[in-house]
Amino acid sequence: MTYDFYMPARVIGGEGAVLAQSALLSRFGKKCLIVTGGTGAVKSGALADLQKALDKEKIEYMIYNKIGENPLVTSCREAGVIAAEFGADFLVGIGGGSALDAVKAAAVFAANPDLGSEEVYAMNYKNEPLPTVGIGTTSGTGSEISAVSVLTDTKGVKRSIKGDFGYFNLVFADWRYTASCPMSVTVSTALDAFMHAAEGWLGPKCNEPAAAFAAECLPKIYYYLKKFLADGTLPDDEGRKVLYHASLSAGFTLNYCGTLFPHPVGYILTEHYGIPHGRACAAFFDRLMEKAEKYAPERAQSLVALLGDSSENIIHTLKTLADCSGIVITEERAAELIKRWHSNPRNFDCTPGGYTPQEAAEALVLLSK
Amino acid sequence: MTYDFYMPARVIGGEGAVLAQSALLSRFGKKCLIVTGGTGAVKSGALADLQKALDKEKIEYMIYNKIGENPLVTSCREAGVIAAEFGADFLVGIGGGSALDAVKAAAVFAANPDLGSEEVYAMNYKNEPLPTVGIGTTSGTGSEISAVSVLTDTKGVKRSIKGDFGYFNLVFADWRYTASCPMSVTVSTALDAFMHAAEGWLGPKCNEPAAAFAAECLPKIYYYLKKFLADGTLPDDEGRKVLYHASLSAGFTLNYCGTLFPHPVGYILTEHYGIPHGRACAAFFDRLMEKAEKYAPERAQSLVALLGDSSENIIHTLKTLADCSGIVITEERAAELIKRWHSNPRNFDCTPGGYTPQEAAEALVLLSK
Numbered sequence: 112m113t114y115d116f117y118m119p120a121r122v123i124g125g126e127g128a129v130l131a132q133s134a135l136l137s138r139f140g141k142k143c144l145i146v147t148g149g150t151g152a153v154k155s156g157a158l159a160d161l162q163k164a165l166d167k168e169k170i171e172y173m174i175y176n177k178i179g180e181n182p183l184v185t186s187c188r189e190a191g192v193i194a195a196e197f198g199a200d201f202l203v204g205i206g207g208g209s210a211l212d213a214v215k216a217a218a219v220f221a222a223n224p225d226l227g228s229e230e231v232y233a234m235n236y237k238n239e240p241l242p243t244v245g246i247g248t249t250s251g252t253g254s255e256i257s258a259v260s261v262l263t264d265t266k267g268v269k270r271s272i273k274g275d276f277g278y279f280n281l282v283f284a285d286w287r288y289t290a291s292c293p294m295s296v297t298v299s300t301a302l303d304a305f306m307h308a309a310e311g312w313l314g315p316k317c318n319e320p321a322a323a324f325a326a327e328c329l330p331k332i333y334y335y336l337k338k339f340l341a342d343g344t345l346p347d348d349e350g351r352k353v354l355y356h357a358s359l360s361a362g363f364t365l366n367y368c369g370t371l372f373p374h375p376v377g378y379i380l381t382e383h384y385g386i387p388h389g390r391a392c393a394a395f396f397d398r399l400m401e402k403a404e405k406y407a408p409e410r411a412q413s414l415v416a417l418l419g420d421s422s423e424n425i426i427h428t429l430k431t432l433a434d435c436s437g438i439v440i441t442e443e444r445a446a447e448l449i450k451r452w453h454s455n456p457r458n459f460d461c462t463p464g465g466y467t468p469q470e471a472a473e474a475l476v477l478l479s480k
Numbered sequence: 481m482t483y484d485f486y487m488p489a490r491v492i493g494g495e496g497a498v499l500a501q502s503a504l505l506s507r508f509g510k511k512c513l514i515v516t517g518g519t520g521a522v523k524s525g526a527l528a529d530l531q532k533a534l535d536k537e538k539i540e541y542m543i544y545n546k547i548g549e550n551p552l553v554t555s556c557r558e559a560g561v562i563a564a565e566f567g568a569d570f571l572v573g574i575g576g577g578s579a580l581d582a583v584k585a586a587a588v589f590a591a592n593p594d595l596g597s598e599e600v601y602a603m604n605y606k607n608e609p610l611p612t613v614g615i616g617t618t619s620g621t622g623s624e625i626s627a628v629s630v631l632t633d634t635k636g637v638k639r640s641i642k643g644d645f646g647y648f649n650l651v652f653a654d655w656r657y658t659a660s661c662p663m664s665v666t667v668s669t670a671l672d673a674f675m676h677a678a679e680g681w682l683g684p685k686c687n688e689p690a691a692a693f694a695a696e697c698l699p700k701i702y703y704y705l706k707k708f709l710a711d712g713t714l715p716d717d718e719g720r721k722v723l724y725h726a727s728l729s730a731g732f733t734l735n736y737c738g739t740l741f742p743h744p745v746g747y748i749l750t751e752h753y754g755i756p757h758g759r760a761c762a763a764f765f766d767r768l769m770e771k772a773e774k775y776a777p778e779r780a781q782s783l784v785a786l787l788g789d790s791s792e793n794i795i796h797t798l799k800t801l802a803d804c805s806g807i808v809i810t811e812e813r814a815a816e817l818i819k820r821w822h823s824n825p826r827n828f829d830c831t832p833g834g835y836t837p838q839e840a841a842e843a844l845v846l847l848s849k
Contacts, residue, residue: 113493114653114725116625118485124687125482256485284483318493319696319725320732327692356483356688363689 124284133164139242140200146214149176152205155248155288182213184262188228191220201242208252212260245279248288250354251300253362255282269378286355303389304358305332311368321367328360333418372466393433406464445472493653502533509569515583518545521574524617524657551582553631560589570611577621581629614648617657619723620669622731624651638747655724672758673727674701680737690736697729741835762802775833814841
């Protein structure tokens with residue numbers, strides 16, 4: 112185990128942080144492009160706060176609000192080209208994982224407007240990306256503090272890019288912006304955060320800082336997952352705050368450890384069956400625990416101990432909230448779906464005991480069983 | 481509680497990291513000054529590894545090895561002026577807290593050779609300090625990942641500076657360099673790391689990341705403190721690694737939370753009675769717990785729960801290892817010693833229930849009782 116750590120973003124937390132610390136924005140220049148998906152940025156109040164802050168600092172801005180869920184690399188390119196034409200000095204992303212992941216790529220295109228959409232995946236850019244600021248509005252992705260950006264390519268496949276360019280220069284972490292999230296988003300994003308920390312904990316790269324953050328957030332997230340299942344009600348303010356902060360801690364673990372097979376296999380459920388990302392990953396928690404109990408029993412046991420519940424209850428909670436039982440995938444269809452993996456993705460190899468596309472096919476078939 | 485986080489240093493861990501990752505050094509330029517205290521850098525093997533790495537990268541270097549324990553601000557200035565005259569592009573500190581704290585200040589002087597020794601405390605520098613690389617050789621200070629530098633001023637008083645300039649650009653975290661630490665240094669530095677995490681845990685600023693790191697390292701450090709008391713033997717390789725990594729985690733907590741009264745009051749024991757820093761702080765752990773049990777009982781109880789031992793045993797372990805019982809301070813002498821505090825230092829105000837110079841005087845008198 113090595114003690115590696117790198118997360119250079121300056122994270123400023125607290126209620127009202129955007130307005131209280133608006134002076135930090137002016138370090139990046141006089142013009143910015145705001146990149147968002149639209150509704151979340153408005154409903155959360157984050158966009159209004161940011162506009163006030165930019166006005167206060169006399170920073171000119173434009174808004175690009177066409178980022179959808181599972182953001183398209185072509186939209187990122189569009190935003191980047193607009194930023195370049197506008198002469199933006201920096202970009203601000205507001206939203207959940209989609210807008211935050213998108214702004215990282217948009218900053219690359221803004222500095223390299225000649226780069227083709229698909230060329231962003233090569234992660235070899237002539238010009239340094241523009242500085243980025245992130246403002247989160249969901250408690251799941253952890254994109255605020257990870258170097259990762261997951262983008263849907265021109266063939267409709269989710270693929271990630273990762274590198275120092277993926278770190279925000281500045282993050283405002285005000286939990287109040289998550290308070291307007293509807294139930295479905297709240298549950299799915301909490302599942303996403305849970306899976307980031309749990310996959311990190313069970314994987315081979317879990318060093319001390321990654322374990323510290325996972326141990327800090329997992330019991331908190333699990334408490335609310337059980338509560339969602341029991342009450343079906345939205346969290347109160349305290350719950351919103353706990354879940355948002357927990358999603359950031361899970362992001363630290365994700366950033367260093369990466370993910371295991373549930374993430375890439377989950378992409379299939381999102382791309383082809385419209386299952387939101389967090390639920391799509393959590394749908395495979397039972398299979399992951401099977402693997403871990405067999406090939407990394409100490410880690411599996413310590414995870415169960417951390418959560419303070421029985422293994423059966425934990426699996427039941429995750430599976431029920433993931434709610435993929437209605438999806439019926441035949442063996443033939445599964446065989447088609449796994450053709451995307453010509454070689455094992457890294458997440459497969461990192462899974463305790465390893466993982467194969469054939470096992471992924473079996474897991475897809477077993478979903479409705 | 482706000483979720484603030486900032487620690488931009490790139491920490492590269494692992495055995496042989498300096499040689500394996502030598503290419504990272506050449507990002508900073510072609511000439512560097514090595515700043516060390518001498519023996520530790522040589523005995524640990526860190527200096528030899530660094531010299532090989534610099535040769536490999538064709539980086540020219542000079543060595544300044546006159547940093548003593550509780551480093552003098554005048555020595556930092558001397559090193560900085562030498563670096564400037566040599567035309568160094570960056571500085572590398574090798575050592576425990578003394579050399580690492582010193583190189584941070586030397587980098588300020590190197591970029592500002594006209595700055596007077598005492599002017600460094602104003603923390604307002606015309607030119608950006610030169611980049612710094614840190615290589616730790618003790619498991620205590622956490623200076624590798626904190627923005628703090630504690631320097632002895634021209635009047636012999638320990639005073640700290642803190643700011644973004646205090647972060648290393650790059651840290652090599654190879655636990656093997658701590659393996660040559662003698663017993664006395666091993667115990668005192670472990671006590672220092674313990675106090676960083678414990679003071680952070682008990683203080684008012686302990687947010688989620690700070691708590692995560694403290695919870696990760698405290699049980700590990702305490703396990704070895706008890707072992708020191710029971711066996712009086714040096715830790716094996718596994719213990720060296722655990723303790724070094726734990727000192728870094730404690731450094732994260734320190735960096736965000738700061739310290740409570742044991743640190744400034746401990747400085748008196750170091751300056752006037754020659755007690756090494758870690759022991760000097762740990763000598764006041766009993767008084768700190770008294771305060772915490774009264775004014776922050778939940779935090780005190782959770783600390784005891786984390787350590788998995790009785791409050792009495794914990795206090796006994798810390799006090800015995802701190803070993804200040806031979807120091808006799810009269811009431812008159814104590815009244816003299818506390819005159820350094822014209823107003824309460826921040827660490828006093830952060831202590832649960834607050835703290836006053838008068839209480840510090842009482843604690844000094846009580847040391848031998």
